[in-house]
Amino acid sequence: MAPTFWCEELETMTAGELRRYEAPILAAQVEYLYAYSNYYRCVLDNAGIRPHEITCHEALEMVPFTEKKDLAQAQREGLLIGPHQCAPMDKIVRLVGTGGTSGKPMRIAWTREDVHAYSEMGARALWILGCRPGDLVVNCFNYSIYAGGVMDHMAFEHLGAAVLAYGVGNSRALLDLLADLPGDKCLYSTPSYAVRLAGIASEAGMEPRTLNVRKGVFSGEAGLQVPGYRQKIEKTWGMAAGDLYGVAELGCQSAECEHRNGMHFCGQGYVIAELIDPDSGAVKKMKDGETGELVFTSIRRQASPLLRLRSHDFVAVETSRCACGRTGFRFHTRGRSDDMFVVKGVNIFPTSIQEVLHELHPRLTGEFQVALDTPPPFDYAPRLLVEVSPGVPSSQHAALIRETEAVIRTKAAFAALVELVPQGTIASEHKTRRVLRNYKL
Ligand SMILES: [Zn+2]
Known part of the structure; x- marks a missing residue:
C-alpha cells in the first residue's frame, strides 16, 4: 500500500489527549538533556529546576526560553555545534545552517534518527498541502548550508515526490527548464521569488501560465496569507499556492490544507508549540x-534538542475544528516580532504594508522594503522603497509617490517617505528582507 502521511490518530486528538500522549516523551527528552547537554544542565540548575519535575506541558512553562543568539555565541567561540550538543560526533550525520533573514548562520546538527523525524514531519506538512507521490517538485531554495535546500528536499522525497534540486540563481535557465519539463510541476520557493520569476518570464516574452507550474509550495517568508498576494501569484502562474511553515532548528511542522484557513500545526509527537506574549514571556492560552x-x-x-526556542514569529491562532477533520491549532503568520517596528507609538508589521500596497497593483509590483536609517525611537517618517512596474511612465511617478504615501498614511497608520525603485531590485532569490535597519546600536 502506498504510504500516507495523514496521521489521523495524532492529527485528530483533542488538546488534552495530545498532552497526555506527549507528556512522557517530553519527560524523557528533559532527562536526556540533563544527562548529556552541558548547556541545558546549567539552564535547569540555574533556574532551580530538577529534570524529573518537567513531566507535563504545564511544568515546561517553568523552563527559561532559549534564544538562537545564545546558542550562536558558543559557535563563535569555536565550538562546532555548542554546549547544547548531546549526541557524540559519530552519531551525527548532517549539519545545516539557519539564518537568512537576520544574523549569522548557526550550525544545527542531526543524527540519522533526527533526519528521519524531520522528513516525517515535513512529509506530514506537505501532505496537508496536497503534495502526493508522483508530484514533480522543483526546489528553488538555497542548497548551500540552509535547511530549505537539502533538508526540505529530503522531506519531499520521503513523501514520495520526485525532486529536482535547482537551488538559487540563474532564473532565466530555470524558466527554460520549466518550459522543457513535460507535465505539471510544483514550485518550492519563497513567495517573493515566484513574483520575481514571473517578472523575469514576462521580460523574456514568456507567459508564466504556459509553464504548467500548477502547484506552489511557499515558505521562508510571511506574506502568502496577505489577501491579494496569494491571488496574484495564483493568477499569474495558474497555480494553487499553499503556505508551509517551519523553523530550521526543528523542521517544517505546519501547513495549510485545502480550506486555506490558516496553517495546521502538525508536529505532534515531535515538537511542542506554545504561544507567548513576546514582551512579558507569559504563556497564552490557544484560543x-x-x-x-x-x-x-x-x-x-538526539543531536541537539532545544527547550522553548523563541521563534520570534508573531501569529494569530484558531482552535475551531477544520472541515478537513484536523483538530490541532491553526495559525496565520503576521510577521517576525523582530521585524515589527514602532513608529510614533504604532506597531507596524511588514505584512500590513504588503496588504496596503496590493491596492496599487499593477502599477506597483507589491515588493517593498522599509529603511530605518537612525536608531529608535522612530519618531520620523521612514523611507519606504517600493517597486514600480516597468509600464508606468516616469511622468506619472511623482503622482504615484503621493498616492502611495496617502494610502500608507490612512490604511497602515504611519507616515512614510516613498521612493520608487525599478521592478526586480527588491525581491531576492533567498528570503527578502522587508525591514532594513541602517543603524548601529
Ligand atoms: Zn484543515
Missing part, C-alpha cells in the same frame, strides 16, 4: 483570535 509569538520545544531529538 480563537489570540495572538502572540510561537515557542517550540523538541521532544524527540
